[in-house]
Amino acid sequence: MTDIAMIEAAAQRLSGHVRITPLLHAPLLDRIAGRQVFVKAECLQLTGSFKARGGWSAVSALDPQARARGVIAYSSGNHAQGVALDAARHGAPCVILMPSDAPAVKIANTRAYGAEVVLYDRQTQDRDAIGDQLAAERGLTLIKPFDDPQVIAGQGTVGLEIATQAAEAGVTKAPVLVCCGGGGLASGIALALEAKAPGLTVRTAEPAGFDDMARSLAAGQRLKNPAATGSICDAILTPMPGELTFPILQRLAGPGLVVTDDQALQAVALAFTHLRIVLEPGGAVALAAALFAPDLPETVIAVSTGGNVDPATFATALARFA
Amino acid sequence: MTDIAMIEAAAQRLSGHVRITPLLHAPLLDRIAGRQVFVKAECLQLTGSFKARGGWSAVSALDPQARARGVIAYSSGNHAQGVALDAARHGAPCVILMPSDAPAVKIANTRAYGAEVVLYDRQTQDRDAIGDQLAAERGLTLIKPFDDPQVIAGQGTVGLEIATQAAEAGVTKAPVLVCCGGGGLASGIALALEAKAPGLTVRTAEPAGFDDMARSLAAGQRLKNPAATGSICDAILTPMPGELTFPILQRLAGPGLVVTDDQALQAVALAFTHLRIVLEPGGAVALAAALFAPDLPETVIAVSTGGNVDPATFATALARFA
Numbered sequence: 005m006t007d008i009a010m011i012e013a014a015a016q017r018l019s020g021h022v023r024i025t026p027l028l029h030a031p032l033l034d035r036i037a038g039r040q041v042f043v044k045a046e047c048l049q050l051t052g053s054f055k056a057r058g059g060w061s062a063v064s065a066l067d068p069q070a071r072a073r074g075v076i077a078y079s080s081g082n083h084a085q086g087v088a089l090d091a092a093r094h095g096a097p098c099v100i101l102m103p104s105d106a107p108a109v110k111i112a113n114t115r116a117y118g119a120e121v122v123l124y125d126r127q128t129q130d131r132d133a134i135g136d137q138l139a140a141e142r143g144l145t146l147i148k149p150f151d152d153p154q155v156i157a158g159q160g161t162v163g164l165e166i167a168t169q170a171a172e173a174g175v176t177k178a179p180v181l182v183c184c185g186g187g188g189l190a191s192g193i194a195l196a197l198e199a200k201a202p203g204l205t206v207r208t209a210e211p212a213g214f215d216d217m218a219r220s221l222a223a224g225q226r227l228k229n230p231a232a233t234g235s236i237c238d239a240i241l242t243p244m245p246g247e248l249t250f251p252i253l254q255r256l257a258g259p260g261l262v263v264t265d266d267q268a269l270q271a272v273a274l275a276f277t278h279l280r281i282v283l284e285p286g287g288a289v290a291l292a293a294a295l296f297a298p299d300l301p302e303t304v305i306a307v308s309t310g311g312n313v314d315p316a317t318f319a320t321a322l323a324r325f326a
Numbered sequence: 327m328t329d330i331a332m333i334e335a336a337a338q339r340l341s342g343h344v345r346i347t348p349l350l351h352a353p354l355l356d357r358i359a360g361r362q363v364f365v366k367a368e369c370l371q372l373t374g375s376f377k378a379r380g381g382w383s384a385v386s387a388l389d390p391q392a393r394a395r396g397v398i399a400y401s402s403g404n405h406a407q408g409v410a411l412d413a414a415r416h417g418a419p420c421v422i423l424m425p426s427d428a429p430a431v432k433i434a435n436t437r438a439y440g441a442e443v444v445l446y447d448r449q450t451q452d453r454d455a456i457g458d459q460l461a462a463e464r465g466l467t468l469i470k471p472f473d474d475p476q477v478i479a480g481q482g483t484v485g486l487e488i489a490t491q492a493a494e495a496g497v498t499k500a501p502v503l504v505c506c507g508g509g510g511l512a513s514g515i516a517l518a519l520e521a522k523a524p525g526l527t528v529r530t531a532e533p534a535g536f537d538d539m540a541r542s543l544a545a546g547q548r549l550k551n552p553a554a555t556g557s558i559c560d561a562i563l564t565p566m567p568g569e570l571t572f573p574i575l576q577r578l579a580g581p582g583l584v585v586t587d588d589q590a591l592q593a594v595a596l597a598f599t600h601l602r603i604v605l606e607p608g609g610a611v612a613l614a615a616a617l618f619a620p621d622l623p624e625t626v627i628a629v630s631t632g633g634n635v636d637p638a639t640f641a642t643a644l645a646r647f648a
Contacts, residue, residue, distance in 0.1 A: 280604035
């Protein structure tokens with residue numbers, strides 16, 4: 005299981021290969037929020053999301069023979085791009101299984117990072133069967149998006165950076181709001197902060213209707229979302245909390261926060277105006293919670309997890325809220 | 327006159343008050359450029375542009391009595407916001423003279439940073455006369471936008487950071503492309519690099535039709551632009567090179583680069599897609615040159631100077647080029 009030693013070892017392996025992202029703030033944004041809001045800008049990470057960390061951690065932790073045979077991942081989005089680039093930079097063959105109806109630009113980018121993209125039809129084909137067969141034929145190692153100890157350790161390096169940067173900013177006690185799908189990033193950050201900055205406590209942030217983590221934390225057991233799609237926050241619509249990530253968050257995280265799609269879009273617009281960063285809606289839910297949730301303390305930290313947004317969605321956010 | 331000692335002294339005064347901005351890059355952007363492009367993201371600076379550096383440098387260099395009387399600046403844009411915030415954080419009174427037809431959001435933001443905004447009518451009123459009278463009545467010190475040794479020293483701290491960050495990235499020889507209005511930033515960076523990274527050479531970047539610096543450098547004397555307005559790159563449309571900045575650039579800078587408005591807009595769109603930062607057109611001309619200018623070497627550094635762009639202009643860039 006992931007622990008602080010694994011996270012620190014991952015940080016060593018990641019050093020020089022991923023970016024230390026800045027902790028941003030803006031006086032006029034604080035005024036809108038009515039509190040001091042620090043934003044950990046993981047949208048500025050290589051490939052546009054924190055997923056490049058977990059990918060690098062997992063690929064670099066493989067034994068050299070397994071790495072030489074290659075890796076495989078299932079994803080239509082940020083995990084695909086992170087694993088594709090990280091495998092390429094390790095010289096490891098990489099297959100990404102993507103639904104044939106994934107956005108063309110994401111397919112093109114994943115290929116551009118050097119991966120072999122295998123498309124499947126969501127309606128008629130069984131993704132896991134195709135993946136299992138490819139993995140068996142070629143000896144590929146599956147890199148899961150969140151329920152993998154080395155992936156959690158890689159994402160946890162965000163927490164190490166937050167601990168250092170918050171201390172530099174004079175912040176030792178605050179909630180750390182984290183956009184949450186399966187919980188890989190949130191659980192990794194929670195483990196890092198437990199060891200390095202125990203006054204900083206993770207709280208997950210999710211879109212309304214897809215608040216499986218918030219409900220699971222409240223119920224004390226893993227609960228599913230009623231639907232698979234239907235929010236603009238596509239990057240974090242995971243069916244239910246991870247088997248590995250949930251117990252970590254149950255032990256370390258505060259109650260989950262929930263925001264509406266409109267609040268996420270408004271956070272996208274405010275980040276454009278006041279921080280000059282590009283967020284995708286799913287990467288903006290933690291900032292939305294920091295801005296709009298009641299009953300938060302005077303100082304909060306929000307992790308803005310990704311910025312791979314199609315131009316039309318971004319233009320809509322600006323037209324409605326900027 | 328500004329020298330490396332003044333720049334290093336400014337860096338001491340700025341420490342902890344302005345942001346060390348990241349040096350970004352993206353593999354897919356390099357592919358489009360056909361070269362390795364590093365981007366110094368000054369759009370992530372407080373107030374959204376490098377102007378917060380020069381403002382802090384100038385205000386902090388005043389003697390305490392002058393500072394207590396206050397400062398005045400003329401600007402409709404980034405210099406206004408930088409000086410307004412920096413004066414407020416020093417507890418210094420601040421008057422900003424803005425044309426009454428300046429964008430409402432810029433007037434509102436300058437006020438929100440704590441400045442007293444005095445509006446004047448461009449057609450019927452004499453800005454300098456109003457400013458001189460206010461300065462005399464209240465004992466205010468004028469903070470010029472570029473032709474001031476302490477302002478140049480403050481902007482030069484960008485060069486100190488580039489020297490360190492480029493070395494960390496293994497880059498010791500490259501042109502450093504800098505968006506250029508009056509030349510305060512370009513000359514400050516040139517002085518810093520001369521002392522700290524002599525293999526890095528400044529080249530100014532300007533919009534077509536407003537290439538007074540490029541023509542002046544070629545002619546060996548300060549030449550004016552034929553027009554005052556007419557480019558989308560409003561932040562850097564200065565009538566002619568500065569009296570203090572031009573001799574510095576004449577001695578240290580390579581030939582000036584010129585890009586079209588469309589190339590600037592395309593750079594805005596590519597920075598959105600591949601770097602997830604928000605640039606204004608005038609803050610993107612150096613990146614445009616890095617992407618589209620012929621005859622540049624394999625590795626270049628572009629300083630992206632500002633991100634205060636109105637949503638409609640940004641949406642246009644995305645619709646046309648993203």
